[in-house]
Amino acid sequence: xxxxxxxxxxxxxxxxxxxxxxxxxxxxxxxxxxxxxxxxxxxxxxxxxxxxxxxxxxxxxxxxxxxxxxxxxxxxxxxxxxxxxxxxxxxxxxxxxxxxxxxxxxxxxxxxxxx
Numbered sequence: 001x002x003x004x005x006x007x008x009x010x011x012x013x014x015x016x017x018x019x020x021x022x023x024x025x026x027x028x029x030x031x032x033x034x035x036x037x038x039x040x041x042x043x044x045x046x047x048x049x050x051x052x053x054x055x056x057x058x059x060x061x062x063x064x065x066x067x068x069x070x071x072x073x074x075x076x077x078x079x080x081x082x083x084x085x086x087x088x089x090x091x092x093x094x095x096x097x098x099x100x101x102x103x104x105x106x107x108x109x110x111x112x113x114x115x
Contacts, residue, residue: 006030008054008108011072011079013065016092021058024100027109036064043075055079056106061086082106 008029012018018031032046057072057079059065072079082102088094100114 006053008056009050010056010058010082010108012091013059013068014092017058017060017090020092020094020096020099021103024096024103024110024114025108026111029108034059034068036068038068038071043071047076050076050079056082056108058082058084058091058102060084060090062089080106 006028008027010021010029010031011034012021012031013034013036015033015035018033021031038046055076055078057069059068061084069081073081082105084091084094084102085098088098091099096114100110103110104115
């Protein structure tokens with residue numbers, strides 16, 4: 001799926017986060033993995049692709065997730081930050097229902113059986 005084809009982008013840390021979210025969403029959304037870190041070069045490339053898109057940041061509630069959030073808040077303040085409950089710590093281990101509720105609160109269409 002090309003970035004040009006979709007209006008919504010979700011940025012996550014890892015492939016397991018991406019897989020979990022892909023199962024829940026029910027609309028064309030491009031999910032980008034940072035693999036826990038992102039270089040300045042890659043971030044600059046992303047910025048061009050993300051221009052005029054709805055961008056959501058959904059990362060873990062840990063040090064590396066917090067570091068990524070700070071970076072995106074500074075470099076891409078237009079992005080909307082979505083948060084999983086700190087008790088789950090990781091997106092990949094949060095219950096499907098919880099992630100579905102978080103995504104739904106951002107007006108992302110989800111498969112209703114996850115609610």
